[in-house]
Amino acid sequence: MKKISDSTIxxxxxxxxxxxxxxxKRVETVSSDTLAEMDGITSAQVRKDLSFFGTFGKRGFGYNxxxxxxxxxxILGLYRTWNVAIVGxxxxxxxxxxxxxxxxxxxIIRLIMDKDGAKxxxxxxxxxIEDFNKVNDLVKRExxxxxxxxxxxxxxxxxxxxxxVAGIKAILNFAPRSLKVPPxxxxxxxxxxxxxxxxxxxxSNKK
Amino acid sequence: MKKISDSTIxxxxxxxxxxxxxxxKRVETVSSDTLAEMDGITSAQVRKDLSFFGTFGKRGFGYNxxxxxxxxxxILGLYRTWNVAIVGxxxxxxxxxxxxxxxxxxxIIRLIMDKDGAKxxxxxxxxxIEDFNKVNDLVKRExxxxxxxxxxxxxxxxxxxxxxVAGIKAILNFAPRSLKVPPxxxxxxxxxxxxxxxxxxxxSNKK
Numbered sequence: 001m002k003k004i005s006d007s008t009i010x011x012x013x014x015x016x017x018x019x020x021x022x023x024x025k026r027v028e029t030v031s032s033d034t035l036a037e038m039d040g041i042t043s044a045q046v047r048k049d050l051s052f053f054g055t056f057g058k059r060g061f062g063y064n065x066x067x068x069x070x071x072x073x074x075i076l077g078l079y080r081t082w083n084v085a086i087v088g089x090x091x092x093x094x095x096x097x098x099x100x101x102x103x104x105x106x107x108i109i110r111l112i113m114d115k116d117g118a119k120x121x122x123x124x125x126x127x128x129i130e131d132f133n134k135v136n137d138l139v140k141r142e143x144x145x146x147x148x149x150x151x152x153x154x155x156x157x158x159x160x161x162x163x164x165v166a167g168i169k170a171i172l173n174f175a176p177r178s179l180k181v182p183p184x185x186x187x188x189x190x191x192x193x194x195x196x197x198x199x200x201x202x203x204s205n206k207k
Numbered sequence: 208m209k210k211i212s213d214s215t216i217x218x219x220x221x222x223x224x225x226x227x228x229x230x231x232k233r234v235e236t237v238s239s240d241t242l243a244e245m246d247g248i249t250s251a252q253v254r255k256d257l258s259f260f261g262t263f264g265k266r267g268f269g270y271n272x273x274x275x276x277x278x279x280x281x282i283l284g285l286y287r288t289w290n291v292a293i294v295g296x297x298x299x300x301x302x303x304x305x306x307x308x309x310x311x312x313x314x315i316i317r318l319i320m321d322k323d324g325a326k327x328x329x330x331x332x333x334x335x336i337e338d339f340n341k342v343n344d345l346v347k348r349e350x351x352x353x354x355x356x357x358x359x360x361x362x363x364x365x366x367x368x369x370x371x372v373a374g375i376k377a378i379l380n381f382a383p384r385s386l387k388v389p390p391x392x393x394x395x396x397x398x399x400x401x402x403x404x405x406x407x408x409x410x411s412n413k414k
Contacts, residue, residue: 007214009408010405012408013404016404017383021384077411091302091306098298101383102399105403105404107403146406169410169413171406172402178225178246178247188402190399191220192303193220193311196289196309196314196395197216198217199393200283200285200313204284
């Protein structure tokens with residue numbers, strides 16, 4: 001398969017959610033115009049994105065919602081579940097153990113770890129906070145596919161290094177710090193302040 | 208000022224953080240190559256983004272870290288603080304009341320609201336959960352600039368409608384649902400599962 005840009009992947013996630021809503025409402029076919037309007041992008045972009053993966057729609061007929069959803073599910077690897085570990089038993093880490101959207105898309109939180117003795121052993125939504133010093137054994141035991149870093153910025157690189165040693169190939173980093181990892185490991189970043197800054201920009205430059 | 212794309216704004220937020228790190232390490236000048244490497248983009252893109260706002264750097268000298276940070280701060284409206292309200296006293300809403308990155312960038316959480324009688328009156332990191340039915344008065348009293356929606360997907364549109372009536376012009380929506388708002392209101396979306404799906408795509412399409 002050709003190399004697909006991060007922004008295309010993100011739009012795929014949007015289409016996936018919109019299709020889900022349409023299927024809930026028993027809509028059977030959808031045009032690129034409707035998908036475009038739901039997701040706030042142009043219909044040309046929708047057609048371009050979807051054609052990238054093969055010709056899904058029929059001109060004048062639109063796309064079959066269920067089969068399109070299924071195809072995007074396959075592309076994104078959402079036809080299966082993934083075992084997820086969280087590092088960091090703070091507010092964000094704990095909140096994520098019970099995040100509905102993760103469960104719904106098949107991201108199952110198997111493990112939450114911290115290095116703080118005061119947190120280790122505490123219960124969070126049915127999980128026990130485990131000792132991060134045992135990360136190698138725990139990652140193996142729970143067959144973890146993806147790790148989430150939710151620790152303070154200054155500790156993020158050290159945590160990432162240990163996750164890499166433990167065999168983790170995919171990391172979602174909530175700490176506001178760029179991470180250096182080997183080329184076979186992928187890191188994605190989640191910084192909730194970034195979207196707030198886009199709002200701040202909007203409010204500052206109105207009119 | 209010319210219209211700037213969302214992705215440019217997002218990169219500005221990245222530069223802002225990288226400059227912050229460099230200033231912490233007492234680095235006085237930085238090349239577009241270094242900024243590009245820190246943020247995982249091309250140096251041509253960095254130069255293009257920054258030139259968009261005027262000529263900041265000198266060929267062969269690079270950018271002065273402090274003055275570049277100051278200029279980005281002005282562009283993004285981060286030279287001031289913003290009053291923020293959270294709707295939803297669940298896991299995510301409560302975690303966000305104490306999110307370091309918000310405070311650091313000047314987003315001050317003044318208010319958390321819920322419609323659930325069992326949650327109203329409870330304390331969260333020094334704030335009392337208020338009754339969402341009083342949103343109009345509360346938004347006025349706390350001079351709220353930005354509202355965060357952290358409620359279940361099915362309630363998100365109704366909450367947005369009430370926020371718009373209360374005079375809110377900028378919304379960050381954590382619920383996985385597209386919102387319809389009047390043209391003078393901006394909505395940004397935060398869905399933490401989307402980055403997980405990019406990782407799932409990466410793991411599914413390796414080799």
